[in-house]
Amino acid sequence: MRYFVKRVVHAAVTLVSVTTITFALFRLMPGNPAQAMRAQFEADMEAGGGTADPEVLDAMVEQHIGFNPDQPWYIQYVEYLRDIILYQDFGQSYFYNEAVFDILFTAMPWSIFISVYGLALGYTTNILLGAAMAYKEGSRFDNYATVLATFLNSVPYYVGAILFLAFFGYELGLFPTGGRYNTDLQTGLNVRFMASISYHAVLPVMSSFIVGFGGGALSMRGNSIRILGEDYLRVARLRGISSTRIATRYVARNAILPLYTQMMIGIATVFSSSVLLEFIFTYPGVGWYTYDAVMRRDYPLLMGSFLFFTIVTLIGILIAEFTYGLVDPRIGSGDHSESY
Incomplete structure (x- = not known):
């Protein structure tokens, strides 16, 4: 039992590490998501003949990207994880104007x-x-x-x-x-x-x-x-x-x-x-x-997709690790079992 818990903990640490690195890179690279969305919304409003009110733009960016762009990135990250774990909220796609979870959940079976x-x-x-x-x-x-x-x-x-x-x-x-x-x-x-x-x-x-x-x-x-x-x-x-x-x-x-x-x-x-x-x-x-x-x-949708691929990879490795002892009883299972 301890062996299985250990492998699950390793997978969880890997998932959090990948999520942290990806989140930080998205926020710290030039032309971060908030700036890109703000520029896109401003161009769309001006193309429609409207005026780009800075307060309205800030509200639109925060609504779609799921965090306050004026906060430090580590606070944004904690709030992002909180929304995912507690509310299954991966943010909202600013192009499709739908929740990222709904988009990926619908596309996943295909x-x-x-x-x-x-x-x-x-x-x-x-x-x-x-x-x-x-x-x-x-x-x-x-x-x-x-x-x-x-x-x-x-x-x-x-x-x-x-x-x-x-x-x-x-x-x-x-x-x-x-x-x-x-x-x-x-x-x-x-x-x-x-x-x-x-x-x-x-x-x-x-x-x-x-x-x-x-x-x-x-x-x-x-x-x-x-x-x-x-x-x-x-x-x-x-x-x-x-x-x-x-x-x-x-x-x-x-x-x-x-x-x-x-x-x-x-x-x-x-x-x-x-x-x-x-x-x-x-x-x-x-x-x-x-x-x-x-x-x-579309950074919220892209971040959700990366999380999906990371989770699928970890699930595949865990299934292989946990079931290899059933497929080949000679190796058994436990601390000395390695299938990859």
Whole structure:
């Protein structure tokens, strides 16, 4: 129990540290959020023919950014943490004029949808392909598959996304080039709407698939080949255990273990890659709003997005740490258990 509490405390300290550094950098860098918002509000009011009253501008800045810009940054930080912990208030997006929490909470399921499916598809293919490559070690199939896996592992996900969009979206017109679903359909749990969601997610999911594919297949191949040379497999064959049971219970189960931690931590990689991925496909998830916040200098929304990615990363690491002992009972769990 003490071990689990210790790991959670470490994760909490990491989260607070990242939040503190990010908050301080946003406030201390030239052109801080308060100045940027004030200039934007002033330009908008003058463009509409109004007068930019300094008191009105100060009130608008404080309302949207969630802190008093005249206070020291450390006081602003304490109040920011207080609002998050007690009221789940991450501030208000000054561009969308909505609460940051509401925006991210609405966008989160869509990012999870395309990211998790892409990751699951990638690692499932990795396991199957890597096992087949190890079984056919030295064959023509193994050589060709190794070249393919190495090539795909070196292709950046955004390059794959652009190619998918250009070829399957614009050239062939087989899939939509943007959006999460057909806005003309009635939303809800009906067949047409759910089919539209799946149809619009094909290209983003295939691009996420590239993130998790390639390197895992090579790792699975190497692990399987190493295990195939172990003495206990020779003993299993001498005992007359069937090849199917040896392949599934001995080889695959042990070879897949190193990929487990890689997959759990890879969840954070997939979510972080969604920033460009969702922008390319105009898919309004957390990544799309993060990119939009950077372009529009929407600091409250950007800060909330960074917190989201940090939390997802820490959750992935904690899940890998806490469950690795269940996946591989040989390592146990406790102070001597390390999965990353």
